[in-house]
Amino acid sequence: MYLCGMKVATIGFFDGVHKGHQFLLRQVVKEAKKVGGIPACITFDCPPREVVRSPKRDEWSMKQLTTLPEKIQLLQEIGVEEVQVLHFTPEIAKMSAYDFMREMLKGRWDVGVLLIGYDHRFGHNREEGFEDYVRYGQEIGIQVLQAQVYEEDFITVSSSLIRETLLQGRVTDSRKLLGYDYFIDGVVVDGVKVGRKLGYPTANIEVPAEKLIPCDGVYAVQAALNPSLTLPQGEGKRNPPLYNGMLNIGWRPTFNGNKRTIEVNLFDFDGDIYSKHITLHFIDFLRPEQKFNSPEALIAQLALDEQKAREVLAKGQCKM
Numbered sequence: 001m002y003l004c005g006m007k008v009a010t011i012g013f014f015d016g017v018h019k020g021h022q023f024l025l026r027q028v029v030k031e032a033k034k035v036g037g038i039p040a041c042i043t044f045d046c047p048p049r050e051v052v053r054s055p056k057r058d059e060w061s062m063k064q065l066t067t068l069p070e071k072i073q074l075l076q077e078i079g080v081e082e083v084q085v086l087h088f089t090p091e092i093a094k095m096s097a098y099d100f101m102r103e104m105l106k107g108r109w110d111v112g113v114l115l116i117g118y119d120h121r122f123g124h125n126r127e128e129g130f131e132d133y134v135r136y137g138q139e140i141g142i143q144v145l146q147a148q149v150y151e152e153d154f155i156t157v158s159s160s161l162i163r164e165t166l167l168q169g170r171v172t173d174s175r176k177l178l179g180y181d182y183f184i185d186g187v188v189v190d191g192v193k194v195g196r197k198l199g200y201p202t203a204n205i206e207v208p209a210e211k212l213i214p215c216d217g218v219y220a221v222q223a224a225l226n227p228s229l230t231l232p233q234g235e236g237k238r239n240p241p242l243y244n245g246m247l248n249i250g251w252r253p254t255f256n257g258n259k260r261t262i263e264v265n266l267f268d269f270d271g272d273i274y275s276k277h278i279t280l281h282f283i284d285f286l287r288p289e290q291k292f293n294s295p296e297a298l299i300a301q302l303a304l305d306e307q308k309a310r311e312v313l314a315k316g317q318c319k320m
Contacts, residue, residue, distance in 0.1 A: 005037065005038060006035065006036075006037040006112035006113070007037060007038050007040045007082065007110060007112055007113075008028055008031045008035065008038065008039055008040065008112065008113040008115070009039075009040040009042055009105070010024055010042070010114065010115045010116070010117070011041070011042040011043070011105075011114070012024075012041075012042075012043065012117065012120060013044050013047055014071060014075065015047065015064055015065045015066060015071070015159040016065030016162055017071060017074035017075060017078070017178075018157050018158075018159065018162055018179065019150065019157050019177060019178065020150045020152075020157040020158065022078055022179060023150035024115065024117050024147045024150070025041065025075065025078045025079075025080060027147050028041070028080065028115050029078065029079040029080065031113060038081050039079055039082070040080065040081065040082040040109070041075050041080045041082070041083050041084070042084045042086060042105070043071065043084070043086070044086050044087075045068060045085050045086070045087050045088060046088055047064065048093065051088055051089065051090055051092075051093050062210075063163070063210060063211065063213075064210045064212060065159055065162060065163065065178075067185075067210060068085065072085070084109055086104070095123060096123050097121075097123025097132065098123070098136045098140075100123055101133070101136050101140055101142060102136075105140075105142060111142055112141075112142065112143065113143045113144075113145065114133070114137065114142050114144050114145070115145050115147050116130055116146055116147060117147050118147060118149045130144070130146050152177060157177050162177045162182075163212060166215070167212075167215050168215060169214055169215045169219075169285040169288075170285065171214060171282040171283070171285055172284060172285075174282075175282075181222075181281040181282055181283060182214070182282045183280060183281045183282065184205070184207050184262070184280050184282075185211075185278070185279045186206050186207035186262070186278060187205070187206050187275065187277055188205060188206075188274050188277075188278055189205070189274070189275075190204065190274065191204035191263065194255055195263060198295060198298065198302065199299065200299075200306075201265065202248070202263035202264060203264050203265075203266070203274075203278065204261055204262065204263050205264060205278060205280065207262065213262065214249065214282060215249070216249050216250035216251070216260075216288065217248075217249060217250065217285055217286070217287060217288045217289050218246060218248050218285075218288075218289065218305050219246065219247045219284065219285055220244075220245075220246055220283045220308070220309035220313050221245050221246065221247045221264060221281060221282055221283055222242040222244055222245070222280075222281045222283060222313065223242065223244075223245055223264060223266055223278055223279065224240045224243075224278070224279045225276055225277075226277050226278070226279065242281070243266045244266070244267045244268075244309070244310065244313045245265050245266040245267055245309070246267075246286065246305050246309040247262065247263070247282075248262075249261075249262050249289070250289035251289070253290070253291035254291050254295070254298050264280060265306075267309075267310065283312060283313060284309075284312045286305055286308055286312075287305070
C-alpha cells in the first residue's frame with residue numbers, strides 16, 4: 001500500500017542530463033504520479049570516478065558536461081521535485097549496495113520506490129546486479145524497478161559519447177544526443193581587445209574550471225545575457241532574448257597568443273556586458289582555428305565567418 005508523499009527516486013551522476021537520463025527521469029516522474037509520490041533524484045557533487053579511480057585519467061575525460069547548478073536546474077526542468085546532492089567520499093565509495101540502500105536511500109531519504117537504469121550498478125566493487133537490489137529492497141522496504149532501455153538510432157546514449165563529439169567539434173551530433181544545444185555559462189571578463197581593433201568586438205568568457213569546453217575553432221552560437229543561469233527552457237518557462245553571434249575558442253595564433261580564450265562576437269549588439277553572466281548555446285561548428293599571415297587576412301575570414309554564421313542561425317536551433 002503506497003502512502004501519499006512517498007519518494008520515488010533514481011540515483012546517478014547524470015552528467016549532461018542527456019536523452020538517456022531524461023528517458024529514465026521521466027519514468028520516475030510517471031511512476032511518482034501513478035502512486036501519488038514525489039519524484040526525486042539522488043546525485044553527487046563530483047564524478048564518482050574522481051574518487052574511486054587512481055591514477056586519474058586525462059584532463060578532458062574529467063571535465064563535466066554540466067556544472068552542479070546546471071545539472072540541478074535541468075533535473076528540475078524534467079519534473080524532478082526533489083534533488084538530493086550527496087557529497088561523494090571514499091567512505092561512501094566503500095559502502096556495499098545493501099548498506100547504501102539501507103542507510104542512505106531508506107534511512108536518510110526514506111525512498112519508497114527506486115528505479116534503476118538498465119545497466120546501472122552501485123555499491124563497493126559494483127558486484128551486485130538488479131536481482132540483488134530487488135532482494136535487498138524487499139528486506140529494507142524499497143520497491144526496486146528496472147527502467148526501460150533508451151537508444152538513439154541503435155546507439156546507446158552516454159555522457160562519454162557526448163564528450164567525444166564535443167571534443168571533435170561535432171556540436172550538431174551532441175545536440176541529437178543531449179536533446180538540447182550544448183551550452184556554457186560564464187562571466188564576461190576583460191580581454192586584450194584585439195577584436196575591437198579588427199571591427200569585430202568580442203566578449204571574453206570565463207567559465208567554471210570543471211566545465212567541458214568544445215574543441216578549438218569557430219562556432220555559430222546564440223547567447224543569453226542574464227544575471228543567473230539560462231538553461232534549455234522547459235514547457236511554459238520564459239527565457240531572456242537570445243542574441244546571434246560567432247564564437248572563437250583557441251589561442252589567437254595570428255597574434256601569437258599564449259592563453260586559450262573563449263571569445264564571442266554578438267551580432268547587432270552594442271552594450272557594456274563586462275562582469276555580466278552570459279550563456280552560450282552551440283549551434284554549429286564553422287571552421288577550425290587557424291593562423292593568418294596578416295590582420296587583413298583575418299578580417300576577410302571573419303567576414304566570411306559572420307556570413308556563414310548568420311545563414312546557419314537563420315534556420316533556428318533545437319531546444320529541450
